[in-house]
Every structure is written in structure tokens, then in C-alpha cells.
Amino acid sequence: MEEQKEDQLDYESEKVEILRLAQSKKNINSLNMDLERDMQRIDEANQDLLVKIHKKEDEIQRLENEITQTRDLAEDEEWEKENSTTMERERALQEVEEETARLERKNESLVHSIAELEKKLTRKSQKATKCEQDNLKGTPEESKVKLQQLEASCADQEKELAKVIEDYAFVAQLCEDQALCIKKYQETLKKIEEELETRFLEREVSKVMCMNSTSKEYNSQNNKDNSLQKKKAGFCKRIFQYFFFTTLFFIRLLGYLLFHLSFINPDLFVNILPKILSRNVLWKLRCFLFPCLTLETEDMLPH
Structure with missing residues (x-):
């Protein structure tokens, strides 16, 4: 009887241990389920963060595009203004060149008229000498009258020649002034072109620097x-x-x-529990596990 009771106790202790192990397995499975849920929550949170990051990146790109568009518009407006100013200056330069060409033509006409007047004077002087020679043959009174007429005509021609020379000097001075103005305009245009080129290069460099800075910030983020x-x-x-x-x-x-309980030592708990635990503890264990015990296990536990 004692051996049967011991066997029953061992069997009950094995069942209790099996139940405890099953309960621990359930607890482990529940912990695994909780861990999987936590991992799913973490993955969902990471996905939400990725979506927010993509949205922020899209907003940053949109703002960068707007900034570049505004910069391009401002630069285009400045470029158009500068082009308009350069066109106006080129038109003024063309007008000055046309005026200088007109003055040069006038100068050439004056030179031609002076040459013709000189030719006329030489011809008239030759005619006057011939007339004097002819008049010497005539009466002295007629020769005096003719000399007076010739002197008056020579004085008039000298006055006309002086006027033509003054006009020629005035036109030459105007041509020199126009040439100086043209040189100054050309120098100013060269300076303006150099300034425009330097500004354009500075803008391109600033654009490249801005692009590099934005790319660096984007890469750092x-x-x-x-x-x-x-x-x-x-x-x-x-x-x-x-x-x-x-x-x-x-x-x-x-x-x-x-594996140990099923194949090596099925009576492990039956042999170990009475050695480890006292009868009071076994009794308390019996009272605690009483609702789950069968009749066989009740016989195994101490009374």
C-alpha cells in the first residue's frame, strides 16, 4: 500500500509538474505574442515616421523649387532690365555714329566747296591779270574802274573763303568732340559688358554654392x-x-x-518533491491544486 501511495504521489507530482510546465509554455507563448504585437507596433510606428519623413522631404523639395523659381524670376527681370539699358545705350551709340557720319559728309562737302572756291579764285586771279594786261592797253580811267571792281570781288571772295574756313574749323571741332564721345561710349560699353559678365558669373557661382549647400543639408538630414x-x-x-x-x-x-520524464525517469517529481518539500508544504500544494486533481492524484497526496 505504501508503495502504491508513493507511486500515486509520484504520478500526481508528475502531473502537477506537467501542468506547471504547460502553464509556463502558455505564458511563454503569450509573451511571444505580446512581443510580436510590440514588434508590429514598432514597425507601424517606423512606417509612420518614414511617411512623415517623405512628406517633409517633399515639402523641402517644393520649397526649394519655389525659391529657385523666385530667384530665376528676379534674375530674369534684372537681366531684362540690364539688356534694355544696354540696348538703349547701343541705340544712343548708333545715333552718335550716324551724326558723326553726317558731320563727316558735311566736312567732305565743305572741303570740296573750299577746293572749288580756291580753283575759282585762281581762275579769277588769272582772269584779273589778263584783264589788267588788256586794260593797260586802254584808257587809265577804265583801268581804275575795273581794278576797283576786281578788288571788291576779291574782298567778297576772301570773306566767303573766311566763312568757309570757319565752318570747316567748326565742323572739324565737332568731329573731334564726336570722336571723343564715341570713344567714351565704347569704353563705358566695354565696362558694362565686363560688369555684366562678372555679375553673371557671380550668379552662376552663387547658384552652384546654393545647390551644394542644399544638397549637403539634404544629405545630412x-x-x-x-x-x-x-x-x-x-x-x-x-x-x-x-x-x-x-x-x-x-x-x-x-x-x-x-523527454526525461517520458523516457528516462517518469517518477522524477514523485521522488524529488517529498525530499525537497515537507508534508505541510505538500498539504498546502494539495489544497491549492485540489480543484484540478483527479481521484488518483488525491490518493497520492498526503492526508
């Missing part, structure tokens, strides 16, 4: 976001690995225990 995502992913992986290996460890222990 992407690197920060990637580093944060990598840290989060690494932390989640570590947590998952910890729980996964702990569950594997407990499952392997449970498997070893079940």
Missing part, C-alpha cells in the same frame, strides 16, 4: 534619419533576439524535461 532608423532597427532586433533566444532556451529546457 538623410544621414541623420538613416542613422536614427538604423539605431531603432538595431534596438528592435536586439530586443527580438533576446526574447527569441530566451523562449528558445525555455522551450529546449521544457523539451529536455519532457
Whole structure:
């Protein structure tokens, strides 16, 4: 009878241990489910963060495009203003050149008229000499009258020649002034072109610098976001690995225990519990597990 009671106690203790192990397995499974839920929540949070990051990147790109468009519009307006000013200056220069050409033509006409007057004077002087020679043959009174007429005509021609020379000098002075103005306009146009080229180069360099700065900022933000995502992913992986290996460890222990109980020593708990626990503790255990026990296990526990 005592052996049967001991066997029953061993059997009941084995059942209790099996139930405890099953309960621990359920707890481990519930922990695994909670861990999977937490991982899903973390993945959803990461996806939400990625969506927010993409939205912010789209907003940054949109703002950059707007800034570049406004800059391009302002630069185009400035460029149009500068082009209009250069066109006006070129028109003024063309007008000055046309006026200088007109003055040069006038100068040439004056030179031609002076040459013709000189030719006329030479002809008239020759005629006067011939008339004097002819008049010497005539009466002295007629020769005096003719000399007076010739002197008056010579004085008139000298006055006309002086006027023509004055006009020629005035036109030459105007031509020199126009030439100086043209040189000054050409120098100013060269300076303006150089300034426009330097401004254009400075704008291009500033654009390149802005693009480089924006690309650097964008890359730094992407690197920060990637580093944060990598840290989060690494932390989640570590947590998952910890729980996964702990569950594997407990499952392997449970498997070893079940294998030992089923094949090596089925009476392990029956032999160990009376040695480890006192009768009072066994009685309390019986009272605690009484609703779950069958008649066989009741016979095994102490009364």
C-alpha cells in the first residue's frame, strides 16, 4: 500500500509538474505574442515616421523649387532690365555714329566747296591779270574802274573763303568732340559688358554654392534619419533576439524535461518533491491544486 501511495504521489507530482510546465509554455507563448504585437507596433510606428519623413522631404523639395523659381524670376527681370539699358545705350551709340557720319559728309562737302572756291579764285586771279594786261592797253580811267571792281570781288571772295574756313574749323571741332564721345561710349560699353559678365558669373557661382549647400543639408538630414532608423532597427532586433533566444532556451529546457520524464525517469517529481518539500508544504500544494486533481492524484497526496 505504501508503495502504491508513493507511486500515486509520484504520478500526481508528475502531473502537477506537467501542468506547471504547460502553464509556463502558455505564458511563454503569450509573451511571444505580446512581443510580436510590440514588434508590429514598432514597425507601424517606423512606417509612420518614414511617411512623415517623405512628406517633409517633399515639402523641402517644393520649397526649394519655389525659391529657385523666385530667384530665376528676379534674375530674369534684372537681366531684362540690364539688356534694355544696354540696348538703349547701343541705340544712343548708333545715333552718335550716324551724326558723326553726317558731320563727316558735311566736312567732305565743305572741303570740296573750299577746293572749288580756291580753283575759282585762281581762275579769277588769272582772269584779273589778263584783264589788267588788256586794260593797260586802254584808257587809265577804265583801268581804275575795273581794278576797283576786281578788288571788291576779291574782298567778297576772301570773306566767303573766311566763312568757309570757319565752318570747316567748326565742323572739324565737332568731329573731334564726336570722336571723343564715341570713344567714351565704347569704353563705358566695354565696362558694362565686363560688369555684366562678372555679375553673371557671380550668379552662376552663387547658384552652384546654393545647390551644394542644399544638397549637403539634404544629405545630412538623410544621414541623420538613416542613422536614427538604423539605431531603432538595431534596438528592435536586439530586443527580438533576446526574447527569441530566451523562449528558445525555455522551450529546449521544457523539451529536455519532457523527454526525461517520458523516457528516462517518469517518477522524477514523485521522488524529488517529498525530499525537497515537507508534508505541510505538500498539504498546502494539495489544497491549492485540489480543484484540478483527479481521484488518483488525491490518493497520492498526503492526508
